[in-house]
Amino acid sequence: MTKRDLEIALAVVFAVVVTGWLIGFAVGWATRPDTVVETVAPEGPPERAVAPQDGPVDGAGGVSYPGYEEIHVNDYADLLREAAEDRVRQDLKDLYDRTGIEMTVLTLSNMAAYGHDGPIEPFATGLFNAWGIGHAVRNDGVLVLVVVDDRHMRIEIGAGYDQSWDARMQRVIDDGFLPHFRNEKYERGIETGVEETIHELTGRYPGEDEIGTAARGWAWILRQLRKAGDWIWSLLLIPLGGAALGLRHYLRVRPRPCPHCRVLMARMGEAADDEHLDGGQRLEEYLQSVDYDVWACADCDHKEIIRYPSLFSAHGTCPRCDYRTLASESTTLEAATTSSSGRKRVDYHCQQCDYEDSEIRTIPRKSSGGSGGSGGSFGGGSSSGGGASGSW
Numbered sequence: 001m002t003k004r005d006l007e008i009a010l011a012v013v014f015a016v017v018v019t020g021w022l023i024g025f026a027v028g029w030a031t032r033p034d035t036v037v038e039t040v041a042p043e044g045p046p047e048r049a050v051a052p053q054d055g056p057v058d059g060a061g062g063v064s065y066p067g068y069e070e071i072h073v074n075d076y077a078d079l080l081r082e083a084a085e086d087r088v089r090q091d092l093k094d095l096y097d098r099t100g101i102e103m104t105v106l107t108l109s110n111m112a113a114y115g116h117d118g119p120i121e122p123f124a125t126g127l128f129n130a131w132g133i134g135h136a137v138r139n140d141g142v143l144v145l146v147v148v149d150d151r152h153m154r155i156e157i158g159a160g161y162d163q164s165w166d167a168r169m170q171r172v173i174d175d176g177f178l179p180h181f182r183n184e185k186y187e188r189g190i191e192t193g194v195e196e197t198i199h200e201l202t203g204r205y206p207g208e209d210e211i212g213t214a215a216r217g218w219a220w221i222l223r224q225l226r227k228a229g230d231w232i233w234s235l236l237l238i239p240l241g242g243a244a245l246g247l248r249h250y251l252r253v254r255p256r257p258c259p260h261c262r263v264l265m266a267r268m269g270e271a272a273d274d275e276h277l278d279g280g281q282r283l284e285e286y287l288q289s290v291d292y293d294v295w296a297c298a299d300c301d302h303k304e305i306i307r308y309p310s311l312f313s314a315h316g317t318c319p320r321c322d323y324r325t326l327a328s329e330s331t332t333l334e335a336a337t338t339s340s341s342g343r344k345r346v347d348y349h350c351q352q353c354d355y356e357d358s359e360i361r362t363i364p365r366k367s368s369g370g371s372g373g374s375g376g377s378f379g380g381g382s383s384s385g386g387g388a389s390g391s392w
């Protein structure tokens with residue numbers, strides 16, 4: 001890349017960054033949060049009124065409620081992959097640390113397995129009270145219950161919320177959860193719905209406490225794109241990718257003056273430029289690790305060789321000859337397990353100067369596949385039946 005190429009690239013980057021910042025700031029200012037509820041952040045570890053429940057809890061009328069393994073996410077219907085479950089869990093932990101609100105997500109296959117053959121509302125209220133979700137005095141707990149085979153869900157809220165919150169939770173269900181559930185995208189629906197619920201409760205989305213106005217604006221834009229569906233990304237990536245490729249092509253083939261006589265130079269073809277490359281450079285082109293352009297001045301016969309490293313080459317740079325012709329091969333010496341790390345040998349060989357070397361690397365221990373839990377128990381809150389429901 002020449003000095004002029006660098007100047008153009010920096011100018012484009014500067015323009016994109018400034019434009020992006022202005023867009024983000026404008027959107028962030030327009031969507032700045034209002035004070036929604038007065039929250040009380042905990043001063044220390046919560047005083048738990050309800051002990052953890054390892055098994056079903058008996059309710060009225062022959063109904064039994066599932067116990068909970070932790071206070072944030074109990075995905076008994078296996079709708080969330082491990083990474084998604086961890087993200088939801090962290091959002092709910094942060095919500096409690098920031099506001100003192102206990103919010104929990106429970107997924108079930110059906111309610112019939114617990115002796116309930118009716119609407120979801122009394123089941124959710126009974127379960128909420130059996131678990132004791134929320135602060136025992138403020139009654140500010142929130143339960144998100146998804147029953148996948150019955151195709152019903154509910155957000156049950158504590159008795160401390162007034163009746164106006166029912167309509168607000170209904171908006172969250174209609175706009176955050178159900179559009180994804182109707183397309184069988186339960187993981188995305190739960191993640192989006194939890195974020196929308198937290199926003200409705202606090203006026204901020206998860207992670208927005210420590211970010212500026214512009215970053216908050218772009219976070220809002222990305223959420224809207226995610227709500228629109230996967231197709232919108234295709235529409236955006238096509239022009240953006242085309243623009244990036246077009247800019248790269250322009251920077252590479254644009255006319256450039258000779259640094260000596262200022263006459264415009266000409267770019268040689270692939271066959272002609274090989275005559276001006278040394279053996280290592282020609283090998284780099286053969287291995288497709290580097291591509292070279294040779295520009296020639298017809299007036300003073302000056303030649304300029306410009307190097308373009310490949311972004312996806314498997315070859316590295318040789319420490320001896322400095323060409324990008326270093327190949328590597330790995331051999332496992334000890335396989336990693338869930339209880340111990342392993343070892344592998346990496347052998348290096350330069351196809352230009354025959355440099356050779358090897359090193360021993362550690363293979364990280366395998367994950368056991370289990371998600372990190374967060375035990376504990378709820379604070380003894382109760383619900384009087386407030387909240388909202390939805391079906392798909």
